Amino acid sequence: MREVRLSLFGFGNVGRAVAEVLIGKEALFREKYGLEFRVVSISDTSGTVWLPEGIDLREALMVKENFGRLSAWTNDYEVYNFTPEEAVREIDAEVVIDVTNDRDAWRWHLAALRDGKGLVTSNKPPLAFHYEELVGEAERRNLPYLFEATVMAGTPVIGILRENLLGDSVKRIKAVLNATTTFVLSRMEQGIDFENAVKQAQELGIAERDPRGDLLGTDAGYKATILHCVAFKPITFDEISVKGIVEVTADEVKRALARGRKIRLVATVEEGNVRVAPEEVEGPLAVSSNENVAVIETDLLGELVIRGAGAGPKETASGVVSDIVKASLALRGG
Amino acid sequence: MREVRLSLFGFGNVGRAVAEVLIGKEALFREKYGLEFRVVSISDTSGTVWLPEGIDLREALMVKENFGRLSAWTNDYEVYNFTPEEAVREIDAEVVIDVTNDRDAWRWHLAALRDGKGLVTSNKPPLAFHYEELVGEAERRNLPYLFEATVMAGTPVIGILRENLLGDSVKRIKAVLNATTTFVLSRMEQGIDFENAVKQAQELGIAERDPRGDLLGTDAGYKATILHCVAFKPITFDEISVKGIVEVTADEVKRALARGRKIRLVATVEEGNVRVAPEEVEGPLAVSSNENVAVIETDLLGELVIRGAGAGPKETASGVVSDIVKASLALRGG
Numbered sequence: 001m002r003e004v005r006l007s008l009f010g011f012g013n014v015g016r017a018v019a020e021v022l023i024g025k026e027a028l029f030r031e032k033y034g035l036e037f038r039v040v041s042i043s044d045t046s047g048t049v050w051l052p053e054g055i056d057l058r059e060a061l062m063v064k065e066n067f068g069r070l071s072a073w074t075n076d077y078e079v080y081n082f083t084p085e086e087a088v089r090e091i092d093a094e095v096v097i098d099v100t101n102d103r104d105a106w107r108w109h110l111a112a113l114r115d116g117k118g119l120v121t122s123n124k125p126p127l128a129f130h131y132e133e134l135v136g137e138a139e140r141r142n143l144p145y146l147f148e149a150t151v152m153a154g155t156p157v158i159g160i161l162r163e164n165l166l167g168d169s170v171k172r173i174k175a176v177l178n179a180t181t182t183f184v185l186s187r188m189e190q191g192i193d194f195e196n197a198v199k200q201a202q203e204l205g206i207a208e209r210d211p212r213g214d215l216l217g218t219d220a221g222y223k224a225t226i227l228h229c230v231a232f233k234p235i236t237f238d239e240i241s242v243k244g245i246v247e248v249t250a251d252e253v254k255r256a257l258a259r260g261r262k263i264r265l266v267a268t269v270e271e272g273n274v275r276v277a278p279e280e281v282e283g284p285l286a287v288s289s290n291e292n293v294a295v296i297e298t299d300l301l302g303e304l305v306i307r308g309a310g311a312g313p314k315e316t317a318s319g320v321v322s323d324i325v326k327a328s329l330a331l332r333g334g
Numbered sequence: 335m336r337e338v339r340l341s342l343f344g345f346g347n348v349g350r351a352v353a354e355v356l357i358g359k360e361a362l363f364r365e366k367y368g369l370e371f372r373v374v375s376i377s378d379t380s381g382t383v384w385l386p387e388g389i390d391l392r393e394a395l396m397v398k399e400n401f402g403r404l405s406a407w408t409n410d411y412e413v414y415n416f417t418p419e420e421a422v423r424e425i426d427a428e429v430v431i432d433v434t435n436d437r438d439a440w441r442w443h444l445a446a447l448r449d450g451k452g453l454v455t456s457n458k459p460p461l462a463f464h465y466e467e468l469v470g471e472a473e474r475r476n477l478p479y480l481f482e483a484t485v486m487a488g489t490p491v492i493g494i495l496r497e498n499l500l501g502d503s504v505k506r507i508k509a510v511l512n513a514t515t516t517f518v519l520s521r522m523e524q525g526i527d528f529e530n531a532v533k534q535a536q537e538l539g540i541a542e543r544d545p546r547g548d549l550l551g552t553d554a555g556y557k558a559t560i561l562h563c564v565a566f567k568p569i570t571f572d573e574i575s576v577k578g579i580v581e582v583t584a585d586e587v588k589r590a591l592a593r594g595r596k597i598r599l600v601a602t603v604e605e606g607n608v609r610v611a612p613e614e615v616e617g618p619l620a621v622s623s624n625e626n627v628a629v630i631e632t633d634l635l636g637e638l639v640i641r642g643a644g645a646g647p648k649e650t651a652s653g654v655v656s657d658i659v660k661a662s663l664a665l666r667g668g
């Protein structure tokens with residue numbers, strides 16, 4: 001049995017889902033992988049709870065549920081006001097987990113790696129802007145830097161591209177990577193107008209309160225950038241072309257339908273060329289609901305389709321937790 | 335740069351495709367993985383060509399092409415009459431590759447592992463009958479024993495189940511794993527009768543001269559057995575239920591079509607329960623052509639679909655070569 005100390009940054013929907021999986025699958029991790037996880041710190045925007053002996057995750061979930069913030073938990077635990085970089089350096093953990101939306105997290109990702117810590121993240125901007133630096137640092141230090149959940153939630157498209165198909169050369173990837181735009185376009189197919197479709201998505205918790213990142217294609221663009229980095233070579237979000245769905249009209253949706261097709265926000269990833277734009281599609285790219293899909297074209301295998309959940313707390317936690325196990329096994333081996 | 339000595343067993347369609355990829359992608363393997371492959375032996379049913387300095391693969395392909403057997407190659411190379419077990423022991427290789435159809439290959443797989451060699455295989459019966467023994471031996475010795483190409487050719491369903499989704503628990507897999515039966519059933523949908531559909535499959539090289547292994551469900555059964563071993567726990571082909579497509583009538587195919595459905599040979603894999611039988615399907619399982627598909631249902635992620643080539647020499651070589659790279663990197667790390 002090997003105990004692995006984890007430091008969790010972010011305790012929103014995904015962070016809490018990760019905590020729930022860590023609680024619920026203790027026995028699985030012990031029996032199948034010989035791993036026992038000890039969460040030594042949890043940070044949310046209110047502060048950092050830190051206990052080297054390990055935090056009671058059930059209690060942490062209850063505090064968050066009842067008070068909305070970890071800093072309310074002052075009777076049992078010390079709450080610290082670290083910056084993330086301070087927290088990463090101060091807290092003795094083997095694997096740092098970033099499930100925040102911190103756009104500047106690449107700084108503390110680097111700090112963690114330089115401090116000899118493995119890193120697991122579902123946070124996209126660090127990779128979409130600093131892939132080369134981050135993955136390079138991890139490789140030089142032989143540390144795990146894993147990010148399955150940044151693209152298509154737990155659906156293992158990153159795993160397939162990074163750890164499989166090792167003899168294939170990817171020619172092109174076409175993918176639908178954002179569930180909110182799929183939802184909005186699906187509603188428009190049913191005759192609901194754009195504004196009301198967005199409102200419904202927000203009411204159902206599918207779109208964020210500020211849905212621009214989805215509707216303008218930024219979220220899909222981050223993901224497409226990451227796919228390019230993994231399948232070909234490092235690139236940044238600034239180098240790609242992105243067009244969202246805000247200009248898609250009811251008429252265009254109707255005309256596509258009449259041809260048996262659907263409009264989806266499609267990412268096209270070729271070597272040195274990434275673009276995200278609404279396209280008329282049929283076949284595997286015509287997904288509905290919260291599914292994402294990637295069609296990977298390679299020289300030996302031809303066309304490979306992977307389709308699965310692209311959003312949701314539990315579905316994202318699936319990728320994060322898989323990476324936590326993978327990072328822990330890699331650190332054990334290394 | 336690290337040189338890896340390979341010993342290739344089987345020089346039929348798949349073996350030759352593997353050799354072609356090893357020739358064509360030398361630069362890729364060197365640049366991307368720091369690996370240089372040296373094939374020190376090739377065996378076909380006529381004998382074993384063995385050259386510790388490394389065999390010229392281009393020449394080997396030419397000899398096979400022109401003479402149909404490696405043993406014709408007597409002017410340049412020694413040709414040995416080893417049994418596979420003798421060859422495995424005698425020949426100094428780090429990775430043994432089995433792309434034969436030898437039903438008893440598990441014996442020399444074991445011999446290779448006991449001799450400290452890694453093993454890569456596309457040959458199904460060893461795994462379908464001796465999974466526990468083989469994988470157990472490899473794990474005890476910390477040696478790679480890789481078999482991506484046994485199920486769905488190079489489409490990485492084994493990689494997904496073995497190396498990803500590490501926090502998910504699989505509930506069920508439903509899959510179409512045999513391309514010949516899909517071809518025959520598709521032709522029947524076009525009104526061609528069973529016997530003629532089989533004849534066409536043979537003429538196109540899709541079905542073997544003796545197509546019973548496909549039509550009776552044995553091939554799909556082997557693959558379903560292997561999926562169970564990977565997703566749940568070891569089981570053998572003798573413990574599963576298999577029904578092929580020979581009793582499917584033109585009428586049944588027609589009635590399914592009328593309901594917007596198709597009959598496919600479907601494998602259902604649940605913990606402790608594997609069955610292969612013709613089923614009426616719609617949605618992702620209704621594949622055509624040489625594609626295979628697996629629908630993997632898990633607790634966290636929900637439904638994951640992976641679809642891709644399920645047959646073909648190049649497509650199978652994709653999985654074999656990916657495993658050769660993976661095995662070589664694992665041996666380097668270990």
